[in-house]
Amino acid sequence: MIEYPWYSHPILYRVLVLSIKILNKEPLRIGAGRGSPLSPIDLPVITIRLPEGNPPYIPGSSLKGTFRSTAEYIVRSLGINACQAGACSLMLWDERERIRYGERLNRLLREGNEKEVIELLSRYCLICKLFGSSSFSSHLNFEDAYPTGGVSTSMKTGIAINRRSGAAQRGALYQVEFVNPGHEFKSKIVAKNVPNYGLGLLAVILDYLNEGIIKLGGFKSRGFGKVKVEVKEIKGKTLKDNSYISLSEVKKLPALDEYDIDIEINPDDIDGTLKEFKKAWWTYANRQRTVRG
Numbered sequence: 001m002i003e004y005p006w007y008s009h010p011i012l013y014r015v016l017v018l019s020i021k022i023l024n025k026e027p028l029r030i031g032a033g034r035g036s037p038l039s040p041i042d043l044p045v046i047t048i049r050l051p052e053g054n055p056p057y058i059p060g061s062s063l064k065g066t067f068r069s070t071a072e073y074i075v076r077s078l079g080i081n082a083c084q085a086g087a088c089s090l091m092l093w094d095e096r097e098r099i100r101y102g103e104r105l106n107r108l109l110r111e112g113n114e115k116e117v118i119e120l121l122s123r124y125c126l127i128c129k130l131f132g133s134s135s136f137s138s139h140l141n142f143e144d145a146y147p148t149g150g151v152s153t154s155m156k157t158g159i160a161i162n163r164r165s166g167a168a169q170r171g172a173l174y175q176v177e178f179v180n181p182g183h184e185f186k187s188k189i190v191a192k193n194v195p196n197y198g199l200g201l202l203a204v205i206l207d208y209l210n211e212g213i214i215k216l217g218g219f220k221s222r223g224f225g226k227v228k229v230e231v232k233e234i235k236g237k238t239l240k241d242n243s244y245i246s247l248s249e250v251k252k253l254p255a256l257d258e259y260d261i262d263i264e265i266n267p268d269d270i271d272g273t274l275k276e277f278k279k280a281w282w283t284y285a286n287r288q289r290t291v292r293g
């Protein structure tokens with residue numbers, strides 16, 4: 001049934017949408033860069049312009065960055081190959097031509113050479129396959145997380161330290177803004193053509209966040225950024241016998257490649273489904289380790 005490997009994009013085999021709720025258990029700071037010269041806040045939090053006001057929010061790009069770096073960390077700690085921040089596209093394809101993977105991929109995509117695109121993508125690490133690189137789009141997309149109610153922020157005064165002398169700089173107090181603990185944000189993770197073990201890796205990352213091993217935003221070492229993430233709903237469609245069927249109508253999500261396994265799925269039982277995803281992840285991780293000997 002699989003005509004193209006999942007990491008190439010021409011056929012949509014499945015799409016899953018995970019609705020998530022993020023609760024910040026500690027102060028949360030996602031910076032907007034420097035404040036305006038007229039603002040009393042030197043380091044404001046990032047806000048979004050909505051019809052009802054300009055509340056702080058968590059940009060999808062920020063979520064994606066955290067998920068990607070955590071995925072790198074998990075994969076590498078298991079002894080599986082993972083590049084740093086998409087560096088696969090910088091690898092040299094041809095020593096004589098001095099052409100890099102990313103450039104070659106761009107060219108092949110322009111030419112519509114699907115066979116060669118797949119051959120080249122198969123050389124990329126798992127993280128680049130899942131999260132994309134400069135030349136091809138991600139299989140995982142994170143929507144901006146908007147607050148479900150009003151958001152209150154507070155200010156913390158910091159002292160700028162001279163990096164060389166280690167002493168406080170004269171007149172160097174600055175104001176840092178942060179979101180107070182206890183606010184809820186809603187977002188969606190959209191996973192297109194992600195194999196069951198990739199969904200499992202996502203579920204493992206959610207555990208890392210919930211255990212406080214991974215935090216969101218800045219000032220993490222100063223007690224900021226612990227969150228609780230809850231999957232509220234799993235929806236989606238999967239390709240079966242040439243038509244797309246809703247996840248609620250299938251009992252099984254088939255393996256998408258030779259390292260993947262079939263899993264039982266029941267969107268009404270979110271915890272059970274996340275467990276099945278994780279089973280696929282650990283099966284994949286163990287197989288990869290065996291392959292490496």
Ligand SMILES: [Zn+2]
Nearest residue numbers: 083088125128
């Ligand atoms: Zn890579």
